[in-house]
Amino acid sequence: MVALSRPQPMRRAPPDGHAAPLGAVLSLWLKLGFALALVGGVYAWRYTQAASDETFFWTQDLPVLGIVLLLAVALRFIPMPWASPLARAALRRPLAWSVGLAVLAFAVGLAGAPLLFGGYELSLDEYMADFDATIFGHGQLMAPVATPWRDYLPALQPLFGLTTGSNAVWASGYLPMNAAIRALADLIHAKALVNPLWSAVSVVAVYGVARRLWPERPGMALAAAALLGTSSQLLLMAMTAYAMPAHLALNLVWLWLFLLGGRTGHAGALAVAFVACGLHQVVFHPLFAAPFVLQLWLDRRWRLAAIYTAAYAAIGVFWVEYQPALLAAFGGAAGPTHALPGGWFAARVAPLLANVHTGALGAMAESLLRFATWQNPLTTPLALIAGVAAFRTKGHMRAMALGVVLTLLVMLLLMPSQSHGWGYRYLQGFMGSIALLAAWSWSRITDALPPQQRAAATSAFAAACVASLVVLLPVRAWQAWRYTAPYAAAAAAIQSAPAQVVIIDHDQPGLAFNFGAFVRNDPYLSHTPKVLLLAGLSEPALRQLCAHNSVLIFDGRSAADFGIDRLKPAADADGPYLRAVMARIGCGRRLG
Secondary structure, three states: OOOOOOOOOOOOOOOOOOOOHHHHHHHHHHHHHHHHHHHHHHHHHHHHOHHHHHHHHHHHHHHHHHHHHHHHHHHHHOOOOHHHHHHHHHHHHHHHHHHHHHHHHHHHHHHHHHHHOOOOOOOOHHHHHHHHHHHOOOOOOOOOOOOOOHHHHOOOOEEEEEOOOOOOOOOOOEEEEEEEHHHHHHOOHHHHHHHHHHHHHHHHHHHHHHHHHOOOOOHHHHHHHHHHHOOOHHHHHHOOOOOHHHHHHHHHHHHHHHHOHHHHHHHHHHHHHHHHHOOOOHHHHHHHHHHHHHHHHHHOOOOHHHHHHHHHHHHHHHHHHHHHHHHHHOOOOHHHHHHOOOOOHHHHHHHHHHHOOHHHHHHHHHHHHHHHHHOOOHHHHHHHHHHHHHHHHOOHHHHHHHHHHHHHHHHHHOOOOOOOOOHHHHHHHHHHHHHHHHHHHHHHHOOOOOOOHHHHHHHHHHHHHHHHHHHHHHHHHHHHHHHHHHHHHHHHHEEEOOOOOEEOOOOOOOOOHHHHHOOOOOOOOOOOOOEHHHHOOOHHHHHHHHHOOOEEOHHHHHHHHHHHOOOOOOOOOOHHHHHHHHHHHHHOEOOO
C-alpha cells in the first residue's frame, strides 16, 4: 500500500506510458459497461414500469457510458503534459487541495440547487423531509389536521405518510433526524446550506479517514478526496434535500472516530451512529458499520465488540419503535403488528420482500450502471480491482468492501430500483468506502511502476479528475435540469392554479404518470389550492369535495402538455368510475 508518488518530470514518455494502470481501467470499463448495459437494457426494454428508470437508462446513463469509455481511451493513449504540474502542485499540499475540493462541493451544491431545480423537489423523499422540517419548526412532532380535511387525508398524501386512525394528526413516514437537522438550520435561515455542508464534510472526512488508515501516505488521502470530490453524484445530490448526503458524511465521520479509538473516539462513533440510524431509514447505517463491528469480534476485542453490538441493538430498537410510540402518544390505535417489538417495522418490510422477483437483477444492473457512470471515471474500475484484494487483505479494507456487498444484496431484495435520484443514491453512504478502496487500488498498481510511468500515471489521474469536473459534471447537470424542468413547471402550475382544489388523475390508459411529483400539500393545509389524488377518494368524498369547492383536474393529457414522461403499464382501478361520476355532476375542468 503506497501512496500516489510525486510525479517526476516527463522526459519524452513512451506513447504507452499510461498503460500499466489505465489499461486495466479501460479493460474493466469495457467489460463492466457491456455487461450492465446488456442486462439493464433487456430489463428496460421488457420489464421496466417506472418511467424514470427507463428514461434514465436510455437517455442519461448509456450516453454517459459512451463518454466515459472515450475518456478512458483518451487517458490511456493521449499524453497530457498539462496535468503533470497540476499533479505535482496537489501532491505538495494534499490537505489544502482536499479542503479546496470540499469548498468546491459546497459551492456547487449551494449554487446548483436554485440554478438547476429552482427550489422544486422532484422526489417525495426530498419533499417529505421538508414536510417534517416544517412541523418540527413549529415545535411539534406531528401536525394537526383540520376537521373538514381529515376524511381526505388518504388523497392529500397517498404515499409515505404517517397518521393516526382518526386522521387527527399527520407527519411523514420517515425517521426524523434528517428533517430535524433541516429544521434547526431553518431557524437561522440556513436550510439551503445543509446538504452542501454534508457533501463538503464528506470530502474532508474521507481525507481524515485515509490519514488514519495510511498515516505515512498523504498522497493516498488526497487520491480518495479527489475521487470523491469530483463525483457528479456527490455534487448533484448536494443540491437536494435527500438524506443520503448526510448518510455519507456521518458514515465517514463515524469511521474516522472508530479508527481514532479510545474513549473519545468510540463514544463519538456511537453518538454519530444514533443520529445516522435515525436519518430516514434505519437500515442504511448499520449495513455500513456491521462489518467493522464483526472485525472487532474476529480480532477478539471482546469488550469493545460487545459494547458496539449492545449499543447498536439498543439504537436499532429505539428507532424501530420510534414511530409506533409516536402514534401511540397521539392516540393512534395499536394494531396486532404492535404486539411485539419491531412488529410494526416488520409489517412495513414484508410487502417489499413479497415483491422479490428475477427482474430485480435487471433493475439492479440499471442501478449499478447509473452509479458507475456518475462517479469519477477511475473510481468504479479501481474499486472493483480493490474488492478481491480487500477480502484477501482482511481488516478495515475488507470491512469497507463487505459493507458495499451487503447493501447491494439487501437492496436487491428490498428495493433494487430507486426511481428518482442523481446517481444510485442507495450506495451514496458507501461512496467514501468506494473512494478509499479505489485510492488503495491505485497505489497498489502504480507503486511498482518505473518512475517515468508512475509520473505519467499520476498525471493521468489528475486529468481524470479534471475531466470528471469539466466534462461529466456539466453533462449530468444538464441531464438533471432537462429531466426536472417539465415536472417543476407542472408543479408550479398546479400550486398556483385558480381553484380551491386540484385533483390529480394519474392513471388513464396510455397517459399514466408519477402522481408523487405533484400531490404536495403543506402539513398545516394553509395553502390553496389543496391537491388531492383522485384514486385516494371515495365516491361520497368526491361528491362532497366537488359540491363545496372550485375544482381543476390535472390528468394525463395535462401531464403530456408539460412533457412529463409516462408510466407503463397504466394502473386503472377505480379511475373510470370516478371520472364518470365527475362527468355526471359536472365537476372540474382540465388544467392546461
